[in-house]
Amino acid sequence: MSVRLEMKNMTKRYGQFLANEGVSIAVGAGEVHAIVGENGAGKTTLMRMLYGMEEPTSGEILLDGKPVSFRGPDDAIRHGVGMVHQHFMLFPDFTVAENIVIGYEPKRGGFFDRAKAMADATALAERYRIPVSPTAVLGECSIGEQQRVEILKVLYQGAEIIILDEPTAVLTPMEVSELLATIRTLAEAGKSILLITHKLQEVMEVADRITVLRGGKVTGAVAAKDTSAEELARLMVGRDLEQLSERTEQRGEPLLVVHQVTMQEKKKKPVLDQVSFAVHHGEIVGIAGVSGNGQSELLQAISGLAAVQSGTIRLKDTDVTNRTVALIRETGLAHIPEDRYFWGAAKEETVAENALMGYHRLPAFSRGIIIQRKWFHHLVAAWIERFAIKTSSAHEKAGNLSGGNLQKLIVAREMGRETPLLLAAEPTRGVDIGAMETIHQALLEKRNKGDGILLVSSELSEILALSDRILVMFEGRIVGELSRAEATEEKISMLMAGGRGDGSTQATA
């Protein structure tokens, strides 16, 4: 296997901070190279330098033995380096085919040649066995399909080296295995793949070689066949992982009661259709479902971010249906949102200011109308410590935190409110295995203390590990409920796909 890409002694310095320090990796043609490591280890930074988005402080990039330096992503693409972004850079109003060819459109007589675009896209999709429907409008495609479009776009632009930064974080288990298959197909076709992920099973399944980063340095580089998930975990975290603590049986009074809630835009199919369930004190209720089946809307309805057309939502015996966010939060709700950049943070503001949201009117942290930031800083320092949030200081811009570290900050902020009810949507998205353990432990402790948690996760293993009861959503309805004892991955998957859980398939009118 010939070496196609070499990065030698890459260093990236932000002020006093070294995000990468003398990192070297080599990737061959047809190789799947996984990069793993804790949150803030410098994985994304390394890839951004390769893709021309950051200028290396020092170091050398060699493509096929020749030194290169990229002025920007366009330059990288011209050299055959492509990146599939976690936040897709696609146009929702365009068709799949148009999105694939965008920027490099086929032309006839100076005009966009739609037919050729369609043909090219179809041919490309067939060649790499990536299923998409070229005529569909992108905005109506599932997240998984959008990601496939993003991959095809990169291929269309002629990438030989493809970077995937946490591509599986947003996918359903089904889509994950499809993506892993696609990655293998691409490797067999001679492409070099750089894959960042926190899920070690995926690494073991698909990677040829693995580089482990820690604190900006390479701490290990191994062939996948010579290692195991456990060993990788140890290399990454520097210790063995612990078992989750015991759960006590202690379900209490109803805390959140959702009764026949319907959310529907005029003359459209309801996004929530007569949804009823309850969350009790001292229990974790998990909601499983393919994303886009009403989970987001349900959380928005409960937290007051979106109005419902009928039904009632009661929290602690208070009717909070269509009330303001502030009132609902005051009544006793905290909320880990599913999209950390859209809802969960203000990227341009500091870590401390982001942490303050929801606390800024509490009497404990203000004197009259004046916020007492000094008092609050102790709390933030404690969170940074407990969840091992890697930041140069509380005055760092939140947007400069690595994805996983920002997620940890949001989790810490919402758990820190110590409200009776916590909505936790994808609480561990993008965090490393050590942090996942910390967060799971914290959620369980909260439950054991007698608080209620509504957990939404596309990660079935997470739902199964934490939930006392599991509800499955499909097309805006709750189509099944399983107790902790009876729940299995198969049963849930069946319900998620619209089946009844007893093997028969539900008619979806």
Add this chain to the structure above:
Amino acid sequence: MEALKQLRNSLLQPLIATAIGLAAGAVFISIVGASITETYQQMWNGAFGSFYFFMSTLARSTPILLIALGLAMAFRAGVFNMGAEGQMVLGALSAALVALYMPGAGVIKLLAALITGIVVGGLWSLLAGVLEAKFKIQLLISTLLFNYIAVLFTSYLVSDPFQDKSGSAALAQTAMLEKSVWLPKLFPGMTLHAGFVIAIVAAVGLFLLFRFTSFGYEVKMLGSNPFFALYGGVSQKRVMLISMFVSGGFAGLAGTVEVLGAQYRFVDGALTMPGYAWTGLMAALLANSNPIGVIFASIFLAALQTGAMGVERNTEVPLELASVIQAVLILFISARFTYAWWKKRKQGRESHA
């Protein structure tokens, strides 16, 4: 360290804008055929060349500063209040009427007039806010239209019901205020009056409000990421209504101190002709809505105007020099805003998909 860096970054762009503006002015001067250095020398002299001129510049900056502070408040909250002009004249006239017709001691009348000016300007502005909150009538449009209503209405009031009929020439103005309600001058024989002190105190107050209060925090977060603010329980409506009232109140105060401190009566057109509202808008944009920065931006823009007057007095270069420089500043600022807006939009799309 951090704070210094921030200050430097926030100063950099206005300074570049200013440099480009002055360069464009230089081109204008050379086209007119005058000496660039001499003209700018005259301009400097006209604005700061003597204590008297300097004080005149500060006097001129006073209403600009107050209006800019109000707009800084609004823009930070993401609210587009384009109605400063109307809010200013309504506030000014109401204050003048209170000062003229309210019984009582001078100081009481003065205070009542100041408060009336603020409240009337604020309520007029708030009305547009309520229309948006209740009927989704866009602020940008309603506030612009409200300017016409307010300006024409005040114009009517002082050309008939409240017109000063004592003089022989029937000008559109109220009667003269009695001396006891005048805002004191800061130095004898100079135009600068106590309104400037009020404005500086207001700027510092606004700075502290942004920096230390929970309301200031909410405003900042709304401006930074409105979805995050919403998620955290910030009521956009409440912040919008408060911001509208405050920014209108500042505009009303701007008109009021001009009446009580400079003109001593409400004269039709005296507040609209110099374009205080629009210069105030520029000052707020130039300073990126930073209250302390707004002080300097307002003085700078006022100095352009008083300086240009000096240029016109002493050289062949016409007064329009100030307009040229301002126009280029506007271009630069709007380019920056378009770019920022475009970048934000792009980011929004990325994280939405």
